[in-house]
Amino acid sequence: MNLILMGPPGAGKGTQAQRLEKTHSIVQLSTGDMLRAVVASGSDLGKQFKDVMDSGGLVSDDMIIAMISSRIDQDDCKNGFILDGFPRTTPQAEALDVMLEEKQLKIEHVIEMKVDDDAMVARITGRYTCAGCSAGYHDEFQKPETEGVCDQCGTGEFTRRDDDNAETVRSRLQAYHDQTAPILGYYKEKGIMKSVDGMAAIDYVTDQLNAILG
Numbered sequence: 001m002n003l004i005l006m007g008p009p010g011a012g013k014g015t016q017a018q019r020l021e022k023t024h025s026i027v028q029l030s031t032g033d034m035l036r037a038v039v040a041s042g043s044d045l046g047k048q049f050k051d052v053m054d055s056g057g058l059v060s061d062d063m064i065i066a067m068i069s070s071r072i073d074q075d076d077c078k079n080g081f082i083l084d085g086f087p088r089t090t091p092q093a094e095a096l097d098v099m100l101e102e103k104q105l106k107i108e109h110v111i112e113m114k115v116d117d118d119a120m121v122a123r124i125t126g127r128y129t130c131a132g133c134s135a136g137y138h139d140e141f142q143k144p145e146t147e148g149v150c151d152q153c154g155t156g157e158f159t160r161r162d163d164d165n166a167e168t169v170r171s172r173l174q175a176y177h178d179q180t181a182p183i184l185g186y187y188k189e190k191g192i193m194k195s196v197d198g199m200a201a202i203d204y205v206t207d208q209l210n211a212i213l214g
Contacts, residue, residue: 001024001026001079001080001108001109001213002080002083002100002105002106002107002108002109003026003081003082003083003107003108003109003110003111003213004082004083004084004086004087004109004111004187005017005082005083005084005111005113006110006111006112006113006180006183006184007113007114007115007176007198008115008120008172008176008177009124009169009173009176010115010120010123010124010127010169011113011115011120011198012113012198012202012205013084013113014028014030014084015202016205016209017082017084019206019209020082020213021082023210024079024080025079025080026077026079026080026082027076027077027079027080027081027082028081028082028084029068029071029072029077029081029082029083030084030085031064031067031068031083031084031085031086032085034067034068034071035049035059035064035067038067039053045063045066045067045070048063061089061091061092061095062095064086064092065092065095065096065099068086068096068099069099069103072105073103083096083107087183088179088180088183089179089182089183090182090183090186093183093186093187094186107187107192108192109192109194109212109213110187110192110193111193111194111196111212112193112194112195112196113195113196113198114196114197114198114199115198115199116199117170117173119199120173121166121169121170121173123138123141124169125164125165125169126138126139126140126141127139127160127164128158128159128160129158129159129160129161130150130153130157130158131155131157131159132153132154132155132157133150133152133153133155135150135151135152135153137158194212196208196209196212
């Protein structure tokens with residue numbers, strides 16, 4: 001089973017992908033994580049990526065497709081994969097389809113996690129992370145049991161991402177809407193596009209996803 005999870009930053013794609021990995025024995029492929037891993041590997045493709053990024057350039061769609069192609073050839077993807085963070089444009093979606101067709105594969109489900117922008121701003125700007133073990137918390141929704149102390153490792157040091165501020169979050173949300181609207185139409189025409197309520201409780205979102213995937 002091969003699927004794409006779509007939704008703006010903070011929609012919960014990572015959380016749901018981890019659950020789907022366990023229940024359906026498929027692998028989450030985050031393009032950001034893959035990019036870092038390829039660069040760290042020192043492979044020919046990784047060196048190409050590093051050269052482009054070191055020069056301040058943008059990694060081309062062809063290079064991203066080549067990276068994904070190489071990754072899904074690995075044994076742990078034999079039961080399928082979840083793409084997170086790609087495609088972001090219609091040309092990328094078309095290139096992805098061509099690459100998969102060459103492998104006699106296809107995307108079977110595209111699921112958008114629909115969210116409310118104002119609620120997303122509150123969700124993202126309130127999140128913070130333990131500096132010791134990277135456990136995630138939130139000012140409102142997920143506080144440590146003891147204020148100022150990490151539940152997991154007991155440290156009292158926490159960090160917040162500099163870009164988790166209201167202005168930046170709204171800009172990221174707008175960019176997501178602008179970029180993905182055409183992609184949603186592309187997959188709707190193929191008849192594989194579905195949506196779930198990403199603002200619902202985590203377990204209910206999981207139930208919605210499993211109902212689609214069967």
